[in-house]
Amino acid sequence: MSDEEAFAEASGLRRAVELIFSVLSLSHSIRVFAGKWQLIRAKLEELHGGLIAAENFDSGDSPSLSRLAEAVAVTSTECRDLCRRCVDVSYSGKLLMQSDLDVAFAKLDAHAKKLSEIYKTGILTNGFALVVSKPNLGASKEDMRFYVRDLTTRMKVGDLGMKRQALKNLLEVVVEDEKYVKVIVDVGDVVHLLVGFLGSNEVEIQEESAKVVSVVAGFDSYKGVLIGAGVIAPLVKVLDCGSVLGKVAAARCLVKLTENSDNAWCVSAHGGVSVLLKICGGDCGGDLVGPACGVLRNLVGVEEIKRFMVDEGAAVTFIRLVRSKEESIQVNSIAFIVSIASGDEVVRQMVIKEGAIHALLRVLDPKWSYSCKTREVAMRAIEDLCFCSPSSVGVLMSYGFVDQLIYYVRNGEVSIQELALKVAFRLCGTSEEAKKAMGDARFMPEFVKFLNAKSFEVREMAAEALSGMVMVPRNRKRFVQDDHNIALLLQLLDPEEGNSGNKKFLISILMSLTSCTSGRKKIVSSGYAKNREKLITTTTTTTPYPTRWGRLH
Numbered sequence: 001m002s003d004e005e006a007f008a009e010a011s012g013l014r015r016a017v018e019l020i021f022s023v024l025s026l027s028h029s030i031r032v033f034a035g036k037w038q039l040i041r042a043k044l045e046e047l048h049g050g051l052i053a054a055e056n057f058d059s060g061d062s063p064s065l066s067r068l069a070e071a072v073a074v075t076s077t078e079c080r081d082l083c084r085r086c087v088d089v090s091y092s093g094k095l096l097m098q099s100d101l102d103v104a105f106a107k108l109d110a111h112a113k114k115l116s117e118i119y120k121t122g123i124l125t126n127g128f129a130l131v132v133s134k135p136n137l138g139a140s141k142e143d144m145r146f147y148v149r150d151l152t153t154r155m156k157v158g159d160l161g162m163k164r165q166a167l168k169n170l171l172e173v174v175v176e177d178e179k180y181v182k183v184i185v186d187v188g189d190v191v192h193l194l195v196g197f198l199g200s201n202e203v204e205i206q207e208e209s210a211k212v213v214s215v216v217a218g219f220d221s222y223k224g225v226l227i228g229a230g231v232i233a234p235l236v237k238v239l240d241c242g243s244v245l246g247k248v249a250a251a252r253c254l255v256k257l258t259e260n261s262d263n264a265w266c267v268s269a270h271g272g273v274s275v276l277l278k279i280c281g282g283d284c285g286g287d288l289v290g291p292a293c294g295v296l297r298n299l300v301g302v303e304e305i306k307r308f309m310v311d312e313g314a315a316v317t318f319i320r321l322v323r324s325k326e327e328s329i330q331v332n333s334i335a336f337i338v339s340i341a342s343g344d345e346v347v348r349q350m351v352i353k354e355g356a357i358h359a360l361l362r363v364l365d366p367k368w369s370y371s372c373k374t375r376e377v378a379m380r381a382i383e384d385l386c387f388c389s390p391s392s393v394g395v396l397m398s399y400g401f402v403d404q405l406i407y408y409v410r411n412g413e414v415s416i417q418e419l420a421l422k423v424a425f426r427l428c429g430t431s432e433e434a435k436k437a438m439g440d441a442r443f444m445p446e447f448v449k450f451l452n453a454k455s456f457e458v459r460e461m462a463a464e465a466l467s468g469m470v471m472v473p474r475n476r477k478r479f480v481q482d483d484h485n486i487a488l489l490l491q492l493l494d495p496e497e498g499n500s501g502n503k504k505f506l507i508s509i510l511m512s513l514t515s516c517t518s519g520r521k522k523i524v525s526s527g528y529a530k531n532r533e534k535l536i537t538t539t540t541t542t543t544p545y546p547t548r549w550g551r552l553h
Contacts, residue, residue, distance in 0.1 A: 012069040013055050019076035020048045026083040033086060036101040040079065042189065043108035047072060049153035050115045068114050075107045119157035134173060144183050147173070152190050160202060167197070167208035174215045181215065185222050191229045198234035198250075203243045210238055210249035217256040227263060236272040239279065244288065247279070251291035258298035267295070268305050277309065280333075281317045286326035293318070293332035297339045306340060306347075315340065315351050322359040322378075330374045334360070338381045348385060348392075356385060357396055364404045366411075376416050379408075383423050393430045397437055402427075406441045418458065421450065425461040428468050435468060439475035448485055451492060451502075463505035470512045480513060486522045489513075 024044050030037050051072065054065060082100055084090075091097040135143040154166040173180045184190045194216075197209035213231060216222050231253075238250040254272070257263050267273065272295070279292045296314070300306045314336075321333035337356055341348040363370050363378040370378075382401070386392040405427070408420035424443060427434050438444075447469070450462035470476045479485050493506055514520050 012066055012073070013051055016069045016072040016076065017048060017051050017055070019073050019080065020044050020051070023076050023079045023083055024048065026080065026087065030083065030086045032089065033098065033101060036098065036105065037086070040101065040105050040108065043105060043112055044076075044079070045149060045187070046112050046153065046156070047108065047115065049149040050112070050119075050157060053150060053153050053157075054115075054118075062118070064114075064118055068111060068118065072111050075104065075111060079104050079108075116157045119159075134169065137177060141179075141183070144173075144180060145187055148180065148183050148187050148190065152187065152193065155193055155197075160205070163197075164202075164204050164208065167205065167212065171208055171212050171215070174212060178219070181219055181222065184212075184216060185225050191216070191225055195226070195229045195231050195234060198231070198238055203246070206238060206242055207246045207249060210235070210242075210246050210253065214249050214253035214256070217253045223257055223260065223263075226257065227266070232257070232263065232266045232272075233270045236267065236270045236275060239272065239292075240275045244285075248288050248291065251276075251279075251288060251295060255291050255294040255298065258295055261298070261301055264299045264302045264305060267299060268302075268308075273299060273305060273308060274312070277312055277314060277317065280314075280321065286324070286328035289321070289324075289326075290328040290332045293321075293329075293336050297332075297336050300336070300339050306344075309340065310347060310350070315347070315354050315356075319351070319354055319356050319359050322363065327371050327374055330363070330370070331377050334363075334374075334377045334381050338384050341385060345389075348389075352385065352392060352395065357382070357392075357399060360385075361399050361401060361404065364401075364408070366404075366407060372413050372416055375408075376419055379416065379419050379423055383426065387426055387430065390431060393427070393434065397434065402434075402437045402441045406438075406443060406446065409443070409446050421458065421461060425465050428465045432472065435472045435475060439469060439472060439478060444469055444475065444479055444485075445482070448488060451488065451506075456502075460502045460505070463502040463509070467505045467508040467512070470509055476512060476516050477518075479509075480516055480518050480522060483522060486513065490523070 024041060027037055027041055027044075051069065082097075082104060086097070091100075135147055148170070151166040151170050154162045155170075158166065170180075170184070174184065184194075194209045194213050197205050198213070200206045200209070213226065213235075217226055217231075235250045235254055235257075238246045239254070242250065254267060258267060276292045276296050280289055280296070284292075296309065300309065318333040318336045318340075321329055322337075324330055324333070337351060341351045341356075360378045360382050362368060364375055364382075382396065386396045405420055405424055408416050409424060411417075412420055424438065428438055428443075444466060447462040447466045450458050451466075453459050453462070466479075470479050489506060489510060493503060493510065510523070513523065
């Protein structure tokens with residue numbers, strides 16, 4: 001091609017691009033035939049991006065591109081005339097104008113298909129393609145739209161390498177700047193294009209599109225757009241047949257989409273529950289099993305789906321997963337067990353029968369290596385599963401839970417120590433047998449230590465737990481045997497000490513001790529006995545304090 005011919009072709013492309021842009025700008029002022037103009041604008045935007053991309057290619061000798069550019073320019077000129085007539089409402093009749101708009105749309109659609117064919121022939125070589133530069137942070141909305149349109153065109157008409165790179169660039173911008181997510185939703189049919197790519201046979205195309213869709217799904221206002229584009233079915237298919245990375249992205253996306261329970265049935269209708277259970281029951285890594293558990297946890301709130309999971313043996317699967325070596329699998333499987341048993345006594349008993357308590361206590365066993373986070377989740381799960389039934393508490397205690405609990409009250413890291421204290425507080429209020437077992441395990445000295453804790457809540461829990469434990473005669477005798485206990489109790493009750501907030505429980509402990517002869521003697525002989533008149537006055541004017549067992553549950 002001579003320089004003159006190349007210049008002529010380039011000029012033709014530039015003229016077509018400029019004409020399309022002028023039509024697009026003018027069309028936004030139109031207030032009639034909104035639906036038809038929306039369709040026309042979509043085709044104009046597609047051609048606009050495609051021709052701009054063509055300008056940046058080494059097109060070689062391409063008379064077909066020159067002819068197409070000329071045809072697009074002619075049709076754009078016709079569209080501009082239609083624009084002006086619609087803006088001025090100067091057309092002769094609605095039916096005739098509707099017919100003219102239909103003809104214009106058909107021409108534009110034919111041009112878009114022809115441009116796609118030209119790309120596919122390889123006339124526009126990828127090696128010399130110039131990608132539109134990514135706008136800087138804070139760029140105008142129009143610059144962002146222009147960039148997304150360019151990427152969209154490359155995804156539509158480019159070869160495999162171009163599609164892959166365009167998807168990677170799109171993922172990069174939506175991760176860096178959430179404003180691009182709105183642009184994706186607003187510009188043309190990008191969402192439908194991404195959903196279509198989920199069914200691609202090319203692994204990287206499928207993976208990258210799943211990642212972009214997952215980012216979009218993170219915005220509540222756009223979840224409906226994805227659902228409307230039919231994203232659930234292809235996501236489930238990726239979960240079933242895709243690559244590992246594709247499955248991970250699909251699972252993460254479904255976690256976000258199923259936060260709305262209305263979408264749970266759609267996942268189930270496309271076989272998603274069986275696929276997710278298969279993933280969790282297989283030999284998959286935590287990056288996949290973790291979000292798969294998350295989806296199932298969201299679905300378990302639908303009674304019929306929960307029953308299906310139970311019938312499919314989900315409880316056994318997740319109890320087994322508690323033994324996994326990966327923290328994310330441990331945490332998510334424990335959370336699922338609690339979710340499926342919540343509010344359903346039959347399922348809760350079944351979960352316990354299948355070995356849930358034993359699996360959770362293994363996590364708490366100090367001889368096994370588990371993270372502090374996993375142990376905290378296990379401790380809360382035990383509380384949720386067992387403390388609503390005396391028989392379950394009995395099973396729990398028969399497995400040696402009291403010994404594990406005292407270990408964490410004494411030796412745990414701060415977060416799990418406080419959690420263990422709260423659980424001990426609740427356990428103490430479940431039964432007389434629990435109080436006796438905790439007394440035998442020497443919980444009372446630990447509670448005494450917490451009477452001086454900085455946290456008011458901790459001090460109050462310790463005082464209330466002690467007030468319950470000393471109601472048991474053998475615990476009361478143990479408490480009295482340590483002179484330090486009574487001295488501390490009286491010191492905390494001394495008005496001059498300024499201790500406040502848990503006096504009612506401390507007085508309750510003191511009243512219980514007076515029923516024991518040795519207790520009375522030690523109270524009288526204490527150096528704080530000089531305050532006994534004040535204590536008696538305080539005691540007689542104090543109203544009973546309502547019990548708070550279960551307050552922290």
